[in-house]
Structures are given as structure tokens and as C-alpha cells.
Amino acid sequence: xxxxxxxxxxxxxxxxxxxxxxxxxxxxxxxxxxxxxxxxxxxxxxxxxxxxxxxxxxxxxxxxxxxxxxxxxxxxxxxxxxxxxxxxxxxxxxxxxxxxxxxxxxxxxxxxxxxxxxxxxxxxxxxxxxxxxxxxxxxxxxxxxxxxxxxxxxxxxxxxxxxxxxxxxxxxxxxxxxxxxxxxxxxxxxxxxxxxxxxxxxxxxxxxxxxxxxxxxxxxxxxxxxxxxxxxxxxxxxxxxxxxxxxxxxxxxxxxxxxxxxxxxxxxxxxxxxxxxxxxxxxxxxxxxxxxxxxxxxxxxxxxxxxxxxxxxxxxxxxxxxxxxxxxxxxxxxxxxxxxxxxxxxxxxxxxxxxxxxxxxxxxxxxxxxxxxxxxxxxxxxxxxxxxxxxxxxxxxxxxxxxxxxxxxxxxxxxxxxxxx
Numbered sequence: 008x009x010x011x012x013x014x015x016x017x018x019x020x021x022x023x024x025x026x027x028x029x030x031x032x033x034x035x036x037x038x039x040x041x042x043x044x045x046x047x048x049x050x051x052x053x054x055x056x057x058x059x060x061x062x063x064x065x066x067x068x069x070x071x072x073x074x075x076x077x078x079x080x081x082x083x084x085x086x087x088x089x090x091x092x093x094x095x096x097x098x099x100x101x102x103x104x105x106x107x108x109x110x111x112x113x114x115x116x117x118x119x120x121x122x123x124x125x126x127x128x129x130x131x132x133x134x135x136x137x138x139x140x141x142x143x144x145x146x147x148x149x150x151x152x153x154x155x156x157x158x159x160x161x162x163x164x165x166x167x168x169x170x171x172x173x174x175x176x177x178x179x180x181x182x183x184x185x186x187x188x189x190x191x192x193x194x195x196x197x198x199x200x201x202x203x204x205x206x207x208x209x210x211x212x213x214x215x216x217x218x219x220x221x222x223x224x225x226x227x228x229x230x231x232x233x234x235x236x237x238x239x240x241x242x243x244x245x246x247x248x249x250x251x252x253x254x255x256x257x258x259x260x261x262x263x264x265x266x267x268x269x270x271x272x273x274x275x276x277x278x279x280x281x282x283x284x285x286x287x288x289x290x291x292x293x294x295x296x297x298x299x300x301x302x303x304x305x306x307x308x309x310x311x312x313x314x315x316x317x318x319x320x321x322x323x324x325x326x327x328x329x330x331x332x333x334x335x336x337x338x339x340x341x342x343x344x345x346x347x348x349x350x351x352x353x354x355x356x357x358x359x360x361x362x363x364x365x366x367x368x369x370x371x372x373x374x375x376x377x378x379x380x381x382x383x384x385x386x387x388x389x390x391x392x393x394x395x396x397x398x399x400x401x402x403x404x405x406x407x408x409x410x411x412x413x414x415x416x417x418x419x420x421x422x423x424x425x426x427x428x
Contacts, residue, residue, distance in 0.1 A: 016299035021334050021369070027296045028310055028335070029349070031317055032342045035198040035268075042187055045179045047240050048197040049345040054173040057190055059163030064122040068158040071135060071147055072114040072126035075155040083150045088138060089113040091145040095120045113147055122159055129158035176347030178240075198345030203236050204244045204267035205229050206259050208275040208284060209323055212248035228273045228328045231399075232321070235332055238428055240344045241269075251275060256287040264316055269343060271336065274323025276307040284320050285309055293318060301410075303370045305331045325399075330371045333405055333426065353407075353422045356383030362414040369410050373402035376423055385421055402426060 019027060037051040066072065073089060081087040092112045097119035108114075108125050116122065116129065135147040166172070172186055179187075179197070187195055207229040215225050226248050233245045244267055249255050256275070263270045275284035285298060293311030300308045304327035309320040317339065321331040334351065341349035356376055364370075375386045385406050406423040408415045415421060 017295050017297045018299045018301060019297035020301045024297050024300050024308075024310065024335055025338050025350070028317055028319070028339050029342055031296075031312055031315075032339060033315065035201060035343060035345050037196050038199050039194050040197050041194050042184060042192055045184065045187075045195050045197060046181075048179050048195075048200075049240070050173055050175055050177045050179060050183075051196045051198045051345060053171055053175050054187065054192075054195075056166045056168055056170045056172055059168045060166040060189065061160050061162060061164065063162055065160045066116045066118055066120045066122055066129050066158065067160050068129050068131050069117050070129045070131040070158065072116045072122055073128050073130055073149075073153060074108075074110050074112075074126060075128040075153050075157070077110050078128070078130070078149055078151070078153045081149050081152055086136075086148045086150040087111075088146050088148050091115055091147060093123075095123065127155045127159070128153040131158065174347070176345055178346060178348075200240055200242045201268045201340060201343035202244065202266065203241045203269045203271060203340065204246065204263035205232055205236075206246050206256075206263060206270065206272045207248040207323075208251060208256060208272055209248055210251045210281075212274075214247060228321075228323060228325060231325075231329065232271060232273060232332055232336075235337070236340055239337060239340045241340050251281040251283060253283040253287050253290070256283050257291050260287060260291055260313075260318065264313055264318070268316065269340070270313075270316065270318040272318065272320045273328055274321075276309055276320045276322055278307070288313075288318060288320065300331075300335070301368045302330065302334065303366045303368045305334075305371075306368065308335060310335075326373070329373075329399065330405065333424070334371065351424045353424055354383060355420055356385040356406075356423055358385050358387070358406075358415055358417055358419045358421050360387050361417045362387050362408055364414050365412055366408065366414075367410060370408040371405050372408060373399070374404045374406040374423060375401050376404040376406075376425070383423070385423055 040048060077089060078087055089111050092114060094115040096117045100121055114123055114126060130149055130153050135149050138146045138148045173183055177183065207226050211223050212226040213219055213223045219225065229245055233243045236243050246259060249259050260270060272284050275282045288311045293313050296310040296312060298309045299306055304324055305322050307322055308331045311318045319336055321328045338349045338351060362372065373388050375388060376383055388402055403426050404423045406421050
């Protein structure tokens with residue numbers, strides 16, 4: 008076995024690191040899925056309306072279909088009496104009376120029903136009075152003019168045929184499902200979910216449920232990463248923790264590369280005597296994209312290209328691991344899922360407490376962000392030390408503190424990203 012190590016770290020900013028990895032992500036394969044199972048999947052093709060909506064002239068109100076010309080001279084002083092010749096409700100196509108309608112005819116109609124041919128206005132039921140006409144025919148009395156087209160949704164008024172409704176790369180939510188179902192789609196073409204393998208590394212790691220030995224800790228990181236990746240739409244293969252042994256790590260990496268589209272390791276990326284992940288990655292032929300990221304926490308985070316597959320190596324420190332997931336892994340998994348909107352969306356808010364601790368690199372701290380009047384307020388979490396996993400509980404954002412200086416003062420504008428999907 009030949010061991011190759013980089014003499015100097017390949018350094019990248021967060022944005023540069025994401026750009027380097029994103030360039031290596033290929034468009035995923037497509038597959039068909041039932042509409043009912045399509046929630047959170049990603050559209051692989053643009054969707055154009057196969058027909059117009061509404062597909063016919065439709066009543067927008069309960070009332071009566073009339074000829075607008077019959078109401079031109081209607082007033083409270085001289086109301087007009089119209090014969091009610093038939094009734095049509097939603098789900099019917101034509102009135103039962105097939106005789107040719109006359110100017111002083113009307114049809115009782117309900118919201119969503121097709122408007123019979125010839126009628127060009129709907130008068131609301133609240134504005135008419137029911138009467139009896141000649142020969143005791145049911146009739147209505149109207150006392151105002153009704154403009155042509157009143158309360159009628161014309162064919163194609165909402166959506167014309169051939170209109171592009173949804174775009175490739177869109178994550179399917181409830182509203183997209185509503186659109187697809189409105190056009191009778193019972194299945195849809197989506198991108199295949201990326202398969203991500205997670206390899207936690209560390210002699211000290213035990214699985215939840217096992218007996219905790221002296222000097223050991225439970226593996227929380229791999230469960231957190233697995234859960235987050237599933238939230239983002241990936242299929243996850245989470246391995247049990249493996250030992251700090253280069254041969255063992257190499258074997259696990261090779262096996263993961265055979266079954267997954269993307270491999271994520273957790274721990275063993277620093278420069279200690281028992282940190283073997285970087286050496287193992289290079290030993291099996293990994294070409295480093297970067298081996299150092301200008302951020303705190305998580306500076307040793309690295310990424311390698313092995314053939315056409317990416318391997319991202321996260322720190323084992325809980326806060327650093329979490330930060331690496333949100334800033335580096337999240338956008339890559341979203342892009343591997345086919346999403347157009349894979350880049351993090353940064354927002355601005357006002358810091359309500361000072362953060363005195365300076366950092367030579369941009370620092371990303373967990374925070375609680377909330378809306379107050381017309382601005383976002385950013386509250387730093389107390390005791391947000393890099394190894395404090397309890398700080399996750401209340402955090403709903405990551406905020407950015409600029410490099411250098413003396414940290415950030417209360418009232419200062421800071422940038423932040425949400426921790427939601």
C-alpha cells in the first residue's frame with residue numbers, strides 16, 4: 008500500500024468549496040413515480056398543461072344563467088321577469104331541456120356547472136326574487152342590468168392549453184401535487200433519489216442502545232447526518248462506527264463507493280496521530296478538491312473525487328459536523344437530487360447580543376432567529392461551544408460572523424441561513 012499525503016492543504020472558502028463539488032455532480036437518472044408517492048421528489052421534466060382550465064365555460068356563482076341582453080332595461084321600477092326553463096348542477100354537461108332557449112329564458116345553475124350554450128351572464132341568486140310566470144312556470148325577477156360575462160369563468164381563463172406550469176428541478180410539495188392532479192396526472196417523471204453512504208469513524212464511538220464503556224461516547228453525528236439527508240430527499244446507508252485504522256477505513260470507503268452515489272465520512276479528518284481519513288482517501292486514489300475550508304468550526308472538512316463520485320469528509324466535532332452538513336453537504340445533496348434551488352439562501356438580521364470571540368476565519372454560529380415588526384432578530388445561543396450538542400435543541404439558523412476583528416456587537420447586521428429544508 009502506498010500512502011500519499013498532500014504537503015500543503017488545498018484551501019477553499021465555503022462558496023468555492025461548494026462550487027468545486029457542484030461541478031462534479033451529474034444530472035441524476037429519471038424514474039416514474041405514482042402521484043401519491045411524489046411528495047418531496049424532484050420533477051425531472053417541465054410540465055405543460057395538456058388542456059385548458061377550466062375546460063369549459065363554468066359558473067363562478069350559484070344563481071341563474073341568463074342572456075345579458077334581456078336585462079339591459081331592468082331596474083327596481085321596471086324589473087324583468089325571466090322564465091326558469093331548467094336546472095344544471097356541477098357534473099352535468101347540458102340541461103335536460105334540449106329545446107332552443109329564448110331571450111327571456113333562464114337556467115338555475117350552481118357553482119362549477121357548465122354554462123349552457125347561448126347564455127352569457129350569471130345573476131347571483133341573492134339578487135333575484137322567485138316568482139311564478141304565465142301558466143305557473145317558475146320564474147325570477149331581476150331589477151338590475153347584468154353585464155355580459157358576469158360570474159362566468161371562460162374556457163382557458165385560468166390556464167391555456169400548453170402553458171408551462173411546473174419546471175424541471177422543482178421539489179414537489181402539496182401545491183405542485185394539486186396542479187398535477189388538476190390535470191389528471193396519476194404518475195409523474197422525477198429524478199432518482201441520490202444514495203448517500205455515511206461512515207462514522209472513531210474508536211470511542213458506541214451505538215445508541217449499546218452498553219457505554221469507560222472513555223466511550225454514543226455516536227450522535229451519524230444519526231444527525233442521516234436524518235438531515237433524509238429530510239433533504241436522499242436515500243441513506245448509515246454504517247456502524249468503524250475503528251481509527253487506515254486499512255479499515257479504506258475498506259469501508261471502497262465498499263461504500265460500490266453502493267452509493269456520494270460517500271460521507273465523519274471524524275478522523277484532523278492532523279492527529281490517529282486521524283487516518285485523509286490518508287485513506289488519498290491511498291485509494293482520491294483526488295482532493297480541498298482539504299481545508301476557511302470556516303470555524305469545521306476547518307479540516309475535506310472533499311475528494313474518486314472516479315465520478317464525491318466523498319465528503321466531515322469533522323467529528325458535533326458543531327463542526329453540523330456546520331459542514333448545512334454549508335457544504337446540503338447544497339450538494341440537493342443538486343444530486345436534481346434541485347434547481349440547491350444553493351443556500353442567505354438573509355440579513357440584527358444581532359441582539361454581542362459575540363465577543365474573534366476568529367481568523369468566518370465563523371458560523373448556531374442561533375435562534377425570529378421576526379419582530381419589520382426585521383429579523385438574531386439571538387446567539389448561550390454556551391454555543393463547538394462540542395456542545397445541547398445547543399442544537401433551540402437553533403433554527405446558522406449565522407455568519409465575519410473573520411477577524413473582535414467578533415460582532417449587539418445591533419450589528421449579520422447574515423444567516425435557515426435550518427429548515
